Amino acid sequence: MRYARHLLLPGFTTHHQKLLARSSVLVAGAGGLGSALLLYLAAAGVGHLGIVDFDVVSESNLNRQLLYEPRHLGALKTQVAAEKIRSLNPDCRLTVLNRRLEASNTVDSLRGFEVVADATDNFAARYALDAACERLRLPFVYGSAEGWGGQVSVFHYGGAGGYRHLYPESPEWGAGPPGVMGPLPGLVGTRQALEVVKIITGQGEVLAGKLWIFDALNNQDRTVDLSVLWSH
Secondary structure, three states: OOOHHHHOOOOOOHHHHHHHHOOEEEEEOOOHHHHHHHHHHHHHOOOEEEEEEOOEOOHHHOOOOOOOOHHHOOOEHHHHHHHHHHHHOOOOEEEEEEOOOOOOOHHHHHOOOOEEEEOOOOHHHHHHHHHHHHHHOOOEEEEEEEEOEEEEEEEOOOOOOOHHHHOOOOOOOOOOOOOEOOOHHHHHHHHHHHHHHHHHHOOOOOOEOEEEEEEOOOOEEEEEEOHHHHOO
16 A cells, blocks of 8 residues: 555556565765655665765754754764654665765675665765776766756666766865755755666666756756767
């Protein structure tokens, strides 16, 4: 009954739901993108979720990171996220890694998972994830949200190259973190969750080799073909 509305979808059967139940997905980052990813993947029936983060809840998180409430200020994000997921779907098995992702520990953090979803907020962790996914041959579901816009793509899947092909050098940030409209990370993270579900179940066309870019402020979006990058 929990997944009855999934099973009403044309071509989506109990077999596909069982694929979700047997799947294992690592979500790197439990902030704005991670909140949407973790909640929707757990609700959709992913059987094993990994959560990686090292941060604690701060007041500035509360406008967009819907896993957290004022009573959680100062608590480890991984612990609060795990409690929320257990409450939402007790059938979901959790692996909690309270650590900062670095080049030295990322490969070990990803072992045992089938898909990796990038919900990080720093470029060093993103490049480390990209390299580890390439080494382990894991699909890397990328998302970013800044200002009023965002991007989503899938790397290392279906012949697609990696994040470093798209951004060979780390983009520059200013002195502080960029601004972001509160609902935006939820939109990006939800789109990432859909890509994860499509990868696991084999449904539809995955954003492999394509970059979805949208500008919510001006109601514009486009999908860019990245295949030319993989040929160089």
